[in-house]
Amino acid sequence: MTSKMTVAGLSAWYGPKKAIEDVSLDFEEHATTAIIGPSGCGKSTLIRCLNRMHETVPKARVEGKVLLDGKDVYDQDPVSVRRRVGMVFQKANPFPTMSVYDTVEAGLRLNGTRDRKVLDHAVKGSLEKAALWDEVKDSLGKPGIGLSGGQQQRLCIARALTVEPEVLLMDEPCSALDPIATAKIEDLIFDLKKEYTVVIVTHNMQQAARVADYTAFMYLGKLIEFNRTRELFEKPQEELTEKYITGRFG
């Protein structure tokens, strides 16, 4: 297994409240890792530590290491880390006043690219990778918020891909989508891992089982079990994992 990212002894706080405690795991390159667990178990906090988003919350802090290609992201410029480790959120959040085209090119433009040919090429490429090009190619000038929920989420994925990240973090990307839009995003995750390393937080265990190569189960801020997805769902090693995934919790 080649690790793209490694988390070692990671703990994170919101003020005095410890949200995750001493978590260590590896994210394999060109694979999808799912993080599952009940609400408040720290799964979203964990991925927000991977691209230094956690520290944007007031009084939040982190201890431990997060390595990207062997180098600690906390020793690097957070903006460059976030360029390499992109993120897609639970609720699609296209820029409210921007067109489809402008939304996708925003990342590149903010980084100083002005060449129209380069931008056109990048926008088309990202929309194609996000499996949205065919649906929006004739309406690139229309507002992004006019698209359906599933299309908006793919638009946000396209936006994240424009800056050519190496890792894509997805925080419950399908929780607001219907089964058809969900299936499209899941197909997309399958394609994306050929080029990227994907980490997905999901409440939907069947989704984890469908899309992920590896699954991590978290509970009360701790990593309880990390294993190949098939192993974790067929033969979990920990009693707590078994109880959670079979619904015998509490």
Place this chain on the structure above:
Amino acid sequence: MPERAERKAFEKSLNELNENMVTMAELSELAIRKAIDGLSRGDRSISEEVFTLDQEIYGLQEAIEGTCVDLIALHAPVARDLRTVTTSLKITTDLDRIGRYAKDISEVALQFQAGPPPGLADLVKIPKMAEHTIRMVDTAIDAFVKRNADSVRNIMQVDDEVDRLHDEVFQEVVAHMETGRLPIAAGARYILVARHLERIADHAVNIGLRVVYMVTGETMPRIRAADRSKRSRG
């Protein structure tokens, strides 16, 4: 994580599955006991009961398959629940086959005239083989009911003994036919009975190995006796 109400409905279906599995297993074991009893006593009414049992076993198999498909479609079971459902689906076929072989033995028994069948009193190996086979089925079923993997881990070795007895029955029957003490037609039927018992024991092995998987998640490959002894020597 399934919702509480969904979990309740799921538990109810799982319990129903387990109850049907236990009944089916008990009926299959009863079918062999009656088949052997009917044969050795030459009691046609006992042999005929096996036909009814076989029908009931088949009906249960269909019901169990339906429950398993519902459980998978509606509840997407995982972990131990998943292993219970898939194992039940597989074991149900083994139990159905055991019922069929019991019926086949009864068919052989009914080909004899009423009363003790010819020459069986001299054939000591057949009752011994039947006793071993029934014990294997009983152990495998008990392991399923009690979710006890340890009691069936050595079931392949127990099956070796049944296979050995199968060979001995063949030798014994042929020897008795050669001396003329046993009519050829009767001898041929006993060889068939031994063959059915040997197959029943194989199904008991399947059940045992699947119980190990269901309880522990560990898959135990089925290895032929000859290969097993090679491995233990190597």
